[in-house]
Amino acid sequence: MQVQRQEHSKLAIIGNVDSGKSTLVGVLTKGILDDGRGGARERVFNYKHEKENGRTSSVAQEIMGFDENLKQVLPERFNQNKNKYWSLVVEKSRKIVTFLDLCGHEKYLKTTIFGLVAMIPDYSLIIVGANMGVSKMTREHLGVSLFLKIPFAIVLTKIDIAPQNVYNETIENIKGLIRSPAIKRTAVVFDEKTGLDEIDKWAALMHGNNVVPMFQVSSVTGIGLQQLARFISRVPNRDEINKAYQTVNDPFQFDIQENFNVPGVGVVVSGIVRSGKAGLNQHALLGPDKGKTFKPVTIKSIHINRVPVESAQVGEFACFALKPSKAGDKLDRADFRKGMILIDPAVKPEPVLEFEANIHVLHHPTTMSHGYQAVMHCGVIRQAVEMKKIFQHEVLRTGDVDTVRLRFLYAAEYLKTEQILVIREGRTKIFGYISKLITDKQLEDEKKVQGIPQQQQQQQQIQQV
Structure with a gap:
């Protein structure tokens, strides 16, 4: 129907x-x-x-x-x-x-x-x-x-x-x-x-x-x-003015909140369409998994408010029944983890391990410094992050505003700049938004640059000996 x-x-x-x-x-x-x-x-x-x-x-x-x-x-x-x-x-x-x-x-x-x-x-x-x-x-x-x-x-x-x-x-x-x-x-x-x-x-x-x-x-x-x-x-709908969404004409992205195995149907995911539009038999990429890869899948059926429909668009809660796009591939609940999305293959998504964020420390009982770890919420992502660098302060206290560099502790995630994030640990609460993504290539280049001074230092030590 x-x-x-x-x-x-x-x-x-x-x-x-x-x-x-x-x-x-x-x-x-x-x-x-x-x-x-x-x-x-x-x-x-x-x-x-x-x-x-x-x-x-x-x-x-x-x-x-x-x-x-x-x-x-x-x-x-x-x-x-x-x-x-x-x-x-x-x-x-x-x-x-x-x-x-x-x-x-x-x-x-x-x-x-x-x-x-x-x-x-x-x-x-x-x-x-x-x-x-x-x-x-x-x-x-x-x-x-x-x-x-x-x-x-x-x-x-x-x-x-x-x-x-x-x-x-x-x-x-x-x-x-x-x-x-x-x-x-x-x-x-x-x-x-x-x-x-x-x-x-x-x-x-x-x-x-x-x-x-x-x-x-x-x-x-x-x-x-x-x-x-x-x-x-x-009360009016706020989808058009809500910065968390893109438009119906943008590439499709669906944030997965829960996954199920329904008898006679197979794997079903529920969540919210954050961008674009999805239709029956549409191809999408499911991921990222722990290996940073995306799996091609096809949307078999769509339900909104528990009623079958032919499409779902930005701002709507929906359930998608999925099947692998490639013959011989399997898809089960073991393939899922928290923070996964469905996305248009044309986007060519690139998950990141590190990123920079502008943050405001609303409350922290003591001080935070390099190496501080806590759980971050960003869209459907909820994963522990580590503070790798603080740009303006030596340590962060309640009320401070700064730019920090963060790294996921367990797996790379798909992020976009301007996304809102919340970091929590006990009563600690930090709010902010993502300002810069650090790609794998940039991480490799940084390691090479850091390696050059170390090589020079080693050569100087050898000459002194």
């Missing part, structure tokens, strides 16, 4: 643990109210252990469909099977909003950062429990959204159980945080009495990135959900 290409947007749901993120996603996408004991969130979780302890530890995706009048589309009967449920929603919808339900607990922060960096959401909804107030993780998530230039809104949950004094204090703290010199934005507070036209006006202004809408909701009583759903249906 081929469906018409729909308008789409992606919302990342972030916030402190136990603030009601997964419950809110379940209530919004399934059209039900929560029972106060987490019944709605069980329809969102991916794994059994998440249901048992009530904490999201992976990136869960759910969709919300809207018809031509931007009224929410809900199937007549709920179906736990996502394939059937999603296809019913997609079939009747003109606009699809994808929710990325991310982790709130600090020990899963790396998964949350991966979701924000690799999945390129249009907006963030920062969830704050009205009975809990602004926590350290709320500030962390807000900071990451700010650096990645993701416009965000605040959603105050659990307003039905929050004591009035705590509730008022939380609102004032959030307003103060948004007015602070680090953010310098205007909070616009909505409640259940706010007119829908007013919400439409502010939703359209989210492109400008200067306002922070603030909603007050209860997933149990339903207060404020109508206003929040209206806002979600009206």
